[in-house]
Amino acid sequence: MRPLIILRPARGAGRTADKAMAMGLAVRLCPLFAAEALAWTPPSAGDFDALLVTSAQTVRFGGAALQAYRALPTYAVGAATAEALQEAGFVDPVAGDGDASAIAARIAADGHRAVLHLSGEAVAPMDAEPLQVTRLPVYRMKPLPCDPPELSGGVLLVHSPAAGARLAEIFPENQRATTDIVAISPAALAACGSGWASAQAADAPNDAAVLALARRLCE
Structure with missing residues (x-):
């Protein structure tokens, strides 16, 4: 099973992680920001x-x-x-x-x-x-350090346009081909840029919709 990597800040990340683990997914936390x-x-x-x-x-x-x-x-x-x-x-x-x-x-x-x-x-x-x-x-x-090798090959959950822009900034485009993006909205998806193995936005801006998409990519 491929890892599901949650990029959102603490507290929210924990709630998403609990739901994902209840679905049997392998979860890693790599917050891009701290509030x-x-x-x-x-x-x-x-x-x-x-x-x-x-x-x-x-x-x-x-x-x-x-x-x-x-x-x-x-x-x-x-x-x-x-x-x-x-x-x-x-x-x-x-x-x-x-x-x-x-x-x-x-x-x-x-x-x-x-x-x-x-x-x-x-x-x-x-x-x-x-x-x-x-x-x-x-x-x-406040941006946090995060190395692209920690994210490569996983399914990344992007919960905001700011997270998408930060991800695009730190993750070189020529290293994205094995990594999938699932975003909470079209705006968050657009901010991630191009070059990903796949990139999709959920049909509703909530964890249930995001995790339903991510589950198919992880399994």
Whole structure:
């Protein structure tokens, strides 16, 4: 069996690894980034009518200041982020099953306009019309060293465009022909570049869809 190599940062990587091992896959962790907190100044909750959180890392690194926004209608990109919000005391956050643009459309359809978006320093493009979005980064991703020989010949899980771009940066194109890519979205896939043995994006941005694709390549 070929190894499944998970490139996402800690905590998220552990959740993905648990699911993969339950499927009988041989798992290795090789995170390309580690998250670290940024200093930020929380604006008044009264200036907004909804909160958008696009990563569980935001909940982890936002700190006690997040509690000021618990009364706002809260929206999350993905079930893992919604679960992290619930654990932090947010009641019934709305979990989107698409990308940030999809959850922005849901926020607009629910009648909200002034949105506080707490995020990482780097974010994927988001179509936010007609919302008025104030984005504040509360964490950033610090690149970690990772040697291409550690990844070569495996099935690589790419969970973000940033991870795809980092992978393309450190992995020479002429050494990619024995390594397969499974990405969580078309944007993450595009960032990986070319030259891989195969490169596919999941049909939904979640672990279940990603692991279903990866399993066929590993076995």
